[in-house]
Amino acid sequence: GNSVTQMEGPVTLSEEAFLTINCTYTATGYPSLFWYVQYPGEGLQLLLKATKADDKGSNKGFEATYRKETTSFHLEKGSVQVSDSAVYFCALRKAAGNKLTFGGGTRVLVKP
C-alpha cells in the first residue's frame, strides 16, 4: 500500500538557521506529493506541491523537489523565522486518486 515516512521531531532551530525535513514515500504509479503545515491553533494548510518527477514546489521560502529515483520529497528553507514554528506533514495522493496519505508529522520550533 501507499505510505509516507518523515523524520520525527521535534526539530529545534535558531532563527535564520537552515531547515531540512526528510520525507520518503512508497506508492505504486506516479503520485502527487504535498507538504501541509499546521500552525498552533489553526487547521492544516497546503504549503506546496509537486505533481510529477523533478517538479519543484515552492512557497513562503520553502522548497521541495520530487525525486522519483530516491522516492523523496524533502522540505527545505534557507533561513527560518520564529513564525515558521509549526507541525509539517508530508503527504501523497495517488494518480487518479483523491484521498491523501500523510506522514506522521514533524514539529519544528524556531527560537529567537
Place this chain on the structure above:
Amino acid sequence: GAGVSQSPRYKVAKRGQDVALRCDPISGHVSLFWYQQALGQGPEFLTYFQNEAQLDKSGLPSDRFFAERPEGSVSTLKIQRTQQEDSAVYLCASSLTQGDSYEQYFGPGTRLTVT
C-alpha cells in the same frame, strides 16, 4: 470567504454514547473528505463523498462509524457506541472537485475525547 467549518470544536463523550460531528464545506465544493488524526500522528483517511454519493469508505475503522451527505453539502460523521480508541481529532476537508489541480481545504477539526 468562509472556509470549512466544523462543529462542535470539542466533544467529550462517555464510552458507549453515540456522537455526531458536523462539517460545513466551502460553498460549491463537490468533494468532501473525512480524516481521523490521533494524538501525535498524521491524519488518516476515513471516507470521501462526491456530491451526495459516498464513493470511498475504505478507511472507516468499524461499522460503528457512519457518514452521510444527503444533499451534497453539509456532512455528518456519526460514531455509535464510542470507545476510548475513538478519541482523536476528526478533520473534514473539501475541494472544488477531484484531481490534482484541486486543493483540499481543511477545517479546524473536532477533538473527540471518550472517557
